[in-house]
Amino acid sequence: MKLTASRRTAGLLLCAASILLTLVVPAHAQNAWPERPVKLVVPFPPGGGTDIVARAMGQGLSQQLGQPVIIDNKPGASTIIGTDAVAKAAPDGYTLLLSGSTSYSVNPAMRARLPYDPVRDLSPIAIVARTPLVLVVGNGTPWHSLPELIAAAKAKPKGIRYVTFGSGSGPHLAGELLALAAGIQLQDIPYKGSSQGAMAVIAGEVEIGIDTVASVAPHVRSGKLRALGIVGATRSSMLPEVRTLAEQGLPDATFDAWYGFAAPARTPAPVIDKLTRAVTATMGSAALQSQLRAQGMEPVVIGAGAFRQQMEGEILRYRALAHRAGIAAE
Incomplete structure (x- = not known):
């Protein structure tokens, strides 16, 4: 009986030690x-x-x-x-x-x-x-202001294309908000990311890009792209001369990233x-x-x-x- 009791006690102690170990080891790992x-x-x-x-x-x-x-x-x-x-x-x-x-x-x-x-x-x-998004167009396009772009889009519904990162992505939403606010129709074209999208606008594959200032400002400074408006709520210190879409009469087009x-x-x-x-x-x-x-x-x-x-x-x-x-x- 004493031997059985000892074994039972030893078994309980081993079980308790095992439970304690399962608690201590994860805590140590964390x-x-x-x-x-x-x-x-x-x-x-x-x-x-x-x-x-x-x-x-x-x-x-x-x-x-x-x-x-x-x-x-x-x-x-x-x-x-x-x-x-x-x-x-x-x-x-x-x-x-x-x-x-x-x-x-x-x-x-x-x-x-x-x-x-x-x-x-x-x-x-x-x-x-x-980071604010910025609306840009290729240097080969004829538009130097947002009103000129909007006028061209009204004259040719869905004839002007813009870069997205896929259906429902941030640039897609921003582009559709712009279209809704301006009363125009644009055609979205998906690309895998900022680098490919910017290159597509520069090469003239599409006319419009909507991307972060960080991604496109170097191309704006080099003259390869032309910035027509900041999509965010405030201007960018990197492109301080570019007015927001709200400043240009389209507050409903604001989109922050x-x-x-x-x-x-x-x-x-x-x-x-x-x-x-x-x-x-x-x-x-x-x-x-x-x-x-x-x-x-x-x-x-x-x-x-x-x-x-x-x-x-x-x-x-x-x-x-x-x-x-x-x-x-x-």
């Missing part, structure tokens, strides 16, 4: 994070505004975390491919997302079927930069806390802020709560606007 390189997914090709923010942040985050931050460009399907890869990744802090508002609010508002739900499948960390940093949902709170501190410290760098401003961006740190509120609010707003403008993304 506290030790990161123990290997961290992958930062960018759902655009290299060279565009999102990629610029990611690479600038990646250097600072590497220093803060003590591990390399590897940029992984996964373009395609209006950012859905890359964003979905992060949403379905292991929630261990080693696969993260840096993307524009297309991933977080535009796609969910435009698309009835989406393989991910940003509210459910992503853990917002921070909005780290804002921003960049947010997120992790898969259910990423452990200690890892999210470390990421938040690392992102905040990285964005506090004067050198990084200067680097982003030089690209026409406004560095910010908008925390997880406000990030989620903005995402949810924009989904509702853009869904209503899409219905009003007749936008349907498949």
Whole structure:
């Protein structure tokens, strides 16, 4: 009997130790994070505004975390491919997302079927930069002002083409809002990203581009593109002479772009806390802020709560606007 009781006691102790170990080991793993390189997914090709923010942040985050931050460009399907890869990744802090508002609010508002739900499948960390979009035309076009472009579009419905990053993408929504506000019809043409889109406008494949100041300002300065209006709510310090569409009588065409940093949902709170501190410290760098401003961006740190509120609010707003403008993304 005594031997049986001893064995029973030993078994209980072993079970308790096993349970304790299952609690301690994950906690240790979370506290030790990161123990290997961290992958930062960018759902655009290299060279565009999102990629610029990611690479600038990646250097600072590497220093803060003590591990390399590897940029992984996964373009395609209006950012859905890359964003979905992060949403379905292991929630261990080693696969993260840096993307524009297309991933977080535009796609969910435009698309009835989406393989991910940003509210459910992503853990917002921070909005780290804002950037206005700018309406540009090729140097070979005859238009030197927004009224001239609008007049030409009214004379030739759907005869003037503009670049998008796919149906329902940010530039697509901005272009349709412009068309609705101006009473014109434009033809959207999809491209994989900012670099390809800008080259298409420069080459005359399409007449109009709507992209971030960061992506197209160098081409505007070189004379390859002509800026006709800032699509955002305020002018850009990079192109201060270019008036907003609101200043030119089209306030309903305003569309703002921003960049947010997120992790898969259910990423452990200690890892999210470390990421938040690392992102905040990285964005506090004067050198990084200067680097982003030089690209026409406004560095910010908008925390997880406000990030989620903005995402949810924009989904509702853009869904209503899409219905009003007749936008349907498949």
